[in-house]
Amino acid sequence: xxxxxxxxxxxxxxxxxxxxxxxxxxxxxxxxxxxxxxxxxxxxxxxxxxxxxxxxxxxxxxxxxxxxxxxxxxxxxxxxxxxxxxxxxxxxxxxxxxxxxxxxxxxxxxxxxxxxxxxxxxxxxxxxxxxxxxxxxxxxxxxxxxxxxxxxxxxxxxxxxxxxxxxxxxxxxxxxxxxxxxxxxxxxxxxxxxxxxxxxxxxxxxxxxxxxxxxxxxxxxxxxxxxxxxxxxxxxxxxxxxxxxxxxxxxxxxxxxxxxxxxxxxxxxxxxxxxxxxxxxxxxxxxxxxxxxxxxxxxxxxxxxxxxxxxxxxxxxxxxxxxxxxxxxxxxxxxxxxxxxxxxxxxxxxxxxxxxxxxxxxxxxxxxxxxxxxxxx
Amino acid sequence: xxxxxxxxxxxxxxxxxxxxxxxxxxxxxxxxxxxxxxxxxxxxxxxxxxxxxxxxxxxxxxxxxxxxxxxxxxxxxxxxxxxxxxxxxxxxxxxxxxxxxxxxxxxxxxxxxxxxxxxxxxxxxxxxxxxxxxxxxxxxxxxxxxxxxxxxxxxxxxxxxxxxxxxxxxxxxxxxxxxxxxxxxxxxxxxxxxxxxxxxxxxxxxxxxxxxxxxxxxxxxxxxxxxxxxxxxxxxxxxxxxxxxxxxxxxxxxxxxxxxxxxxxxxxxxxxxxxxxxxxxxxxxxxxxxxxxxxxxxxxxxxxxxxxxxxxxxxxxxxxxxxxxxxxxxxxxxxxxxxxxxxxxxxxxxxxxxxxxxxxxxxxxxxxxxxxxxxxxxxxxxxxxxxxxxxxxxxxxxxxxxxxxxxxxxxxxxxxxxxxxxxxxxxxxxxxxxxxxxxxxxxxxxxxxxxxxxxxxxxxxxxxxx
Numbered sequence: 001x002x003x004x005x006x007x008x009x010x011x012x013x014x015x016x017x018x019x020x021x022x023x024x025x026x027x028x029x030x031x032x033x034x035x036x037x038x039x040x041x042x043x044x045x046x047x048x049x050x051x052x053x054x055x056x057x058x059x060x061x062x063x064x065x066x067x068x069x070x071x072x073x074x075x076x077x078x079x080x081x082x083x084x085x086x087x088x089x090x091x092x093x094x095x096x097x098x099x100x101x102x103x104x105x106x107x108x109x110x111x112x113x114x115x116x117x118x119x120x121x122x123x124x125x126x127x128x129x130x131x132x133x134x135x136x137x138x139x140x141x142x143x144x145x146x147x148x149x150x151x152x153x154x155x156x157x158x159x160x161x162x163x164x165x166x167x168x169x170x171x172x173x174x175x176x177x178x179x180x181x182x183x184x185x186x187x188x189x190x191x192x193x194x195x196x197x198x199x200x201x202x203x204x205x206x207x208x209x210x211x212x213x214x215x216x217x218x219x220x221x222x223x224x225x226x227x228x229x230x231x232x233x234x235x236x237x238x239x240x241x242x243x244x245x246x247x248x249x250x251x252x253x254x255x256x257x258x259x260x261x262x263x264x265x266x267x268x269x270x271x272x273x274x275x276x277x278x279x280x281x282x283x284x285x286x287x288x289x290x291x292x293x294x295x296x297x298x299x300x301x302x303x304x305x306x307x308x309x310x311x312x313x314x315x316x317x318x319x320x321x322x323x324x325x326x327x328x329x330x331x332x333x334x335x336x337x338x339x340x341x342x343x344x345x346x347x348x349x350x351x352x353x354x355x356x357x358x359x360x361x362x363x364x365x366x367x368x369x370x371x372x373x374x375x376x377x
Numbered sequence: 378x379x380x381x382x383x384x385x386x387x388x389x390x391x392x393x394x395x396x397x398x399x400x401x402x403x404x405x406x407x408x409x410x411x412x413x414x415x416x417x418x419x420x421x422x423x424x425x426x427x428x429x430x431x432x433x434x435x436x437x438x439x440x441x442x443x444x445x446x447x448x449x450x451x452x453x454x455x456x457x458x459x460x461x462x463x464x465x466x467x468x469x470x471x472x473x474x475x476x477x478x479x480x481x482x483x484x485x486x487x488x489x490x491x492x493x494x495x496x497x498x499x500x501x502x503x504x505x506x507x508x509x510x511x512x513x514x515x516x517x518x519x520x521x522x523x524x525x526x527x528x529x530x531x532x533x534x535x536x537x538x539x540x541x542x543x544x545x546x547x548x549x550x551x552x553x554x555x556x557x558x559x560x561x562x563x564x565x566x567x568x569x570x571x572x573x574x575x576x577x578x579x580x581x582x583x584x585x586x587x588x589x590x591x592x593x594x595x596x597x598x599x600x601x602x603x604x605x606x607x608x609x610x611x612x613x614x615x616x617x618x619x620x621x622x623x624x625x626x627x628x629x630x631x632x633x634x635x636x637x638x639x640x641x642x643x644x645x646x647x648x649x650x651x652x653x654x655x656x657x658x659x660x661x662x663x664x665x666x667x668x669x670x671x672x673x674x675x676x677x678x679x680x681x682x683x684x685x686x687x688x689x690x691x692x693x694x695x696x697x698x699x700x701x702x703x704x705x706x707x708x709x710x711x712x713x714x715x716x717x718x719x720x721x722x723x724x725x726x727x728x729x730x731x732x733x734x735x736x737x738x739x740x741x742x743x744x745x746x747x748x749x750x751x752x753x754x755x756x757x758x759x760x761x762x763x764x765x766x767x768x769x770x771x772x773x774x775x776x777x778x779x780x781x782x783x784x785x786x787x788x789x790x791x792x793x794x795x796x797x798x799x800x801x802x803x804x805x806x807x808x809x810x811x812x813x814x815x816x817x818x819x820x821x822x823x824x825x826x827x828x829x830x831x832x833x834x835x836x837x838x839x840x841x842x843x
Contacts (some may be wrong), residue, residue: 065794067509094565097541103793104759108799123759128544128562129538133578137544137564140571298537298548299558325793329510329542335547336505353507 001220003213005223007201008244009168011083015205019045020086025153027089028118030075030099033126033292034265035092035284037165037274038146038313040156040207048203049090049267050242051075053083054357059113063105069098069327070356071240076105079116089120089152091145096296096330120152128297130290139285146281162280166209170273174200175214177270182221183259184315188231189224192258196247199267203242228254232373237262237338238306238323239331245359249366250321255373260315262308264294267270295330304334305341312347319348319376321369348376378501387483387497387520388527391482392444394419394489394594398482399437402427422489425692429631430657436635439652440485443642447527450475456530456591457519459515461543462637462710463750464535464561465804467607467645468743471600472587477529478604478641479546483516483819484688492809493821497523506546511789512819515547519824522553527546529554531590533583535561535747539757542789559586563748563759568726569734573745580744597736600814603645604742605732610644611715611731613653618718622706622777625676627663630698630705632656632670634686637710637751672699678842681779683770683800683811684786684793687818701843706777709769714749720776727754727764752792767803774809781842783833785814788823812836 016026027039028049039046051074054060059080060073078084094100110117114305125141127134146157176199183195195348197216202210236247242265247258251349262268274287293303310363312320320342322335339349350372354361399414401423409427413420426433450457455475460466462480469476486494494516501519502508520526532551534842536543538558544560551558561579564572577637579837584595620630635652643649662668669676680703687694698705712722714728732738748754760766774782782804786793793800797813804811814832817823825826 007592063798065790065797067794068791094538097791098795099793100538100565104761104796104799108802123565125565127564128560129579131579131582133575133582134562137571189720295545295548296537296541298544298560299551301552302547324507327509329507329789329791331546332507333505333510333545334508336553337549340505 001197001217003198004194004201004217005244007205008197009052011050011376012086013204014085015209016045016047019206025088026086027091027120027149029088029091029093029124030072030102031093031095031126032294033093033095033288034124034270035142035288036156036207037141037162037280037284038149038171040165040168041157041161042149042153044088044149044153044155045206047244049075049084050204051357052242054078056306059109063109064098064101067327068101069096069239069325071325072098072102072105074357075102078107080109080113081171082116084118084312085115086316087118089122090118091122091124093124093126095126096328098327120149122148126289135285135289138289142281142285152174155322159280163276166274166283167189167276168211170276172202172207172211172214173270173273175211175218176267178218179214179221180260180267180270182218185235186316188233188257188259189226189228190221191227191251192234192236192261193244196258196261196266197244200242200244200252200265203265227257229256231257232318232376233259235260235262235308235312235315235317235320236266237320238325238335239325239328239356240264241266241323241356242246243356243359246323249362250369252366256369260309260311260317262311271369295334301334301337305338308338308342309345311343317347319350319372321350321352321372325352326353348372378496378503378519382496383523384523385525387442387525388447390584391485392441392448395437395441395485398423398426399434399441402434403574414565414735417487418491419748421691425631425696429629430659432629432635432652432659433631436631436638436654438638439643439648446475451527457527458587458590459529459532459547461534461536462641463539463543463753464533464813465640465644465743465750466642467603467746468584468587468600469605470645472591472593472595472687473599474587476642477517479491479517479543480513481638481641483513486516487688487819487821488690488692491688494519494819495822498820499824504594506549509789510546511540511542512787512817513789514543515789516819518546518550529556529703531557531559531587533559533561535563535564535753538565539563539753540790540792542791557590558584558688559583561747563753563757566762567748567754567757568763576744576748577741580740580747584740591690597739600736600743601733604731604739606645606647606650607746608731608733609650610640610653611713611717613657614713615715615717616657617660618629618713618720620657620664621738621773622719623664624679624778625667625669625671626679626706627660627668627670628656628704629670629672630695631692632660633705633707633711634695636707636713640713642649669704671702671704673702676704678780678837679704679778681706681770681774681777681782683766683782683784683804684709684790685818687785687814687816687826688711688827689821689829693826695832697833703843706779707773709755710751712773714754720772723772724764726766727769756792760800761803767800770800770804771807779809781810781812781837781840783812783814785818787817787819810840810842811837
C-alpha cells in the first residue's frame with residue numbers, strides 16, 4: 001500500500017524515478033482516451049499527467065485565461081516549475097476545451113521557460129463520436145500515434161508487442177475489478193481512500209510492478225477485519241480528480257466510506273477487457289473510444305445514468321457526492337441532471353463546486369459533507 | 378424566475394415586438410417620431426435600426442419573419458429544430474424545417490430589453506446549467522426550459538470539441554427537455570482530405586437523423602434551389618467584402634451584424650439575398666462618391682474584432698463605433714470563407730465552393746460550407762496551427778487594413794479564454810495593438826456597458842490610437 005500512496009500522492013514518485021534511473025523513457029498523457037498500451041509496447045512508461053503538489057498558480061494563470069478549470073492550470077504550473085523534467089514526451093488530447101488548450105499553453109510557456117517542453121510533444125485528436133466514421137478516424141489517429149512514437153523514440157511497435165501490452169493491462173483491469181467487487185460487499189474491508197490510491201497509482205506505475213503489488217494487496221484486503229459498522233456508503237462522481245485527500249476528507253471521522261466512484265482517474269471500465277486476439281489497433285480503438293461514456297461524448301446521458309445506477313445498486317450506495325471543478329461545465333451540467341434523476345429515484349445527492357489542487361477549501365467542503373451525512377442518517 | 382416573467386410567452390413577446398418595430402417606419406417621419414414617444418423604453422433601439430435606413434428596417438423585417446416562422450411552424454405542420462450560430466440553416470430550409478438560432482435570440486433580447494435576458498439566464502442556472510456556462514445559449518434556453526416558447530422538436534449542433542460549452546448546453550437541453558439530439562463533430566484540423574471526408578460522412582448521419590425526425594427524405598431539387606440562392610448570396614458577399622476593404626469603408630457598423638445575422642437566420646433564402654442586395658447597393662453608392670459608411674462621415678481608425686461583438690442594450694456597441702468615427706471591419710462572425718473571396722487565397726483549404734451539378738456534389742458543398750462557419754472553422758484546432766485563429770486573424774486584419782484588434786467574448790467561452798492571452802501576445806508581436814474586453818457579450822451584469830466603454834476608450838487613448 002505504501003507504494004500506491006507514494007505513487008498516488010507524489011508527482012515525482014519512486015517508481016517513475018527508478019524507471020528513469022534505468023535510462024528508460026517516460027511519456028505523460030492527459031486523458032483516459034489515450035491507449036497506454038502503445039507506450040508499454042515500446043518499453044516507455046506511460047503516466048497520466050496530474051496537477052497535485054502545486055503551491056501556486058503564477059505560471060498557470062499567466063498563459064491560461066481566468067475562466068478556466070484549475071486542473072490543466074495545475075499541470076502547466078508543475079511543468080513550468082520543472083516538476084515534469086523527467087518526461088521524454090507528452091500527449092495532449094481534446095478531452096475538453098481547457099485540456100486541449102494545454103497544447104498551446106505548454107508550448108508557449110516552453111518558449112519562456114527553458115527546458116520545460118518535452119522533446120516529444122504530440123496532439124492526439126480523439127473524436128467525439130463512435131459512429132463508423134468516428135471510429136475510423138480514431139483508428140487512424142492511433143496508427144499515426146504509433147508511427148510517431150516509433151520515429152521519435154526509434155522503437156518498433158509490432159502487433160505482437162501490442163497484444164502483449166493489452167494482456168498486461170487486462171490483467172491489471174481484472175485485478176482492479178476484483179478490488180471493486182470487494183469494496184462493494186456488505187461487509188467493507190477496505191477504505192475508499194486506499195482503493196482510490198491504488199487506482200490512481202495504476203495510472204503512473206509500470207504496469208508489471210503495479211499488477212504484482214495489486215495482487216499482493218488484494219490478498220491482504222481479504223484478511224482485513226471489517227471496517228466500523230454504521231458508516232454511510234457513499235459514491236463520489238464528477239470532474240476529474242486524482243486527489244487522494246478529497247476521498248480522505250469524505251471518510252475522515254469514520255462516518256462514511258466511499259464504496260464506489262465514477263471519476264476519470266477512478267475505476268470505471270475495469271470490467272471491460274480488451275480482446276487479446278485479432279487486430280490490436282482496432283481492439284484498442286473500440287475499447288478506448290467505443291466503451292467510454294464520459295460527458296465529452298455528448299448525447300450519451302442515458303448510458304451514463306445507467307452506469308451510475310448499476311454501481312449504486314451493486315455497491316449499496318446510501319448517497320452520491322457530485323463534485324465539479326469550477327468552470328467544468330461538462331460535469332457541472334451533468335451533475336444537475338444526475339441530481340434530478342437520482343433524487344427522483346430516492347437516492348440522496350450532494351452537489352459541490354470546488355477548485356482542483358491542494359484542498360484550500362477543506363473546511364467548507366467538510367461542512368457540506370457533514371450536513372449531507374446528517375441528512376441521510 | 379419572477380412570476381411576471383412567466384405571464385408572457387417568450388416567442389410571442391419577441392415576435393409581437395419585432396412585428397411592431399418593423400412597421401414603425403411605415404408612417405410619415407412625423408408619425409414615426411410620435412410613435413417613439415409612446416415607446417420610451419424601446420425608442421433608442423428602434424432609432425438605431427430605423428435610423429440606419431432601409432437596411433436597418435430590412436433587418437427588423439427579417440427578425441419579424443423569423444419569429445413568425447417559429448410561431449406558426451406547428452400550425453403549418455413543420456418541425457422546429459433548435460440549433461446554433463455556427464450551423465448553416467440552409468439545410469433546414471431545404472428540408473422544410475424551421476430553425477432556431479439560440480445565440481441570436483439571446484443577443485436580440487439583450488439589445489431590445491432593458492432587463493436584458495437576465496431572468497432567462499438565471500432560470501437556465503436554476504434548471505441546471507452552470508452559472509459559468511456560456512450566456513449566449515443560456516439566455517434563450519432559459520425561456521425554453523421555463524416552457525415559455527413554441528416547443529422545439531429536435532436539436533442539432535456542431536460544436537463538440539470546438540466549443541464544449543456550446544455542445545454541452547445543447548446536450549443538456551436534449552436531456553432536460555427529452556428531445557432527440559444530433560451533434561456534428563469536427564476534427565481539429567481543416568483543409569486536408571481526411572477532415573473533408575469526415576465532414577461529409579458526419580453530415581450524412583445528420584441528414585439521416587433529420588429525415589427520421591421529419592419523416593421526409595431530403596429533396597435534392599429543393600436542396601439545389603437553396604444552394605443556388607446561397608450562390609447568389611455568396612457573390613453579393615464577395616462584392617461587399619471587396620468594398621469593405623476600401624478606405625474609407627462604405628459599410629456602416631450595423632452592416633456587419635446584418636451580414637451575419639442574416640446568414641445565421643436565412644442563409645439560402647430570398648430574405649437574406651434582399652438584405653445583401655440593399656447593403657451592396659448602398660455601399661456602391663458610397664464608393665462612387667468616396668463616402669464613409671460612418672454617420673460622422675469620417676473614418677479615423679479601423680478595428681477588426683477577432684472574435685464576437687458586444688450585444689448590449691440599444692445597439693450601443695455599434696453606435697459607439699459610429700459616434701467615434703471608428704470603422705468596424707467585421708469579426709469572426711461576419712466574414713465569409715467562400716472560395717471567391719480575396720483573403721481566403723492566403724489560407725489554403727479554408728474556403729468552400731458550391732457545386733449543384735449532382736446530389737453528391739451538393740451534399741459535399743453543404744457539408745464543407747457548414748464546416749467553414751465561424752468558430753467551427755478556425756477555433757477547432759490549436760490557435761497557431763495552419764488555417765486556425767492566428768493565421769485567419771492576421772489574414773483578415775491585413776486584408777481589411779485594421780489599425781488595431783479587439784477580443785470580445787463571454788466568460789463561458791473556454792475555448793478562447795484558454796488561449797486568448799497567447800493569441801494577443803502573438804498579435805502584438807505582429808504589430809497590432811490588441812485589447813481584451815473583460816465583459817460578457819450577452820450579460821451586462823458582468824460588466825456594465827458604461828464600464829466596458831470606458832475601458833475601450835482607455836485602450837484607444839493609452840495606445841495613442843484615437
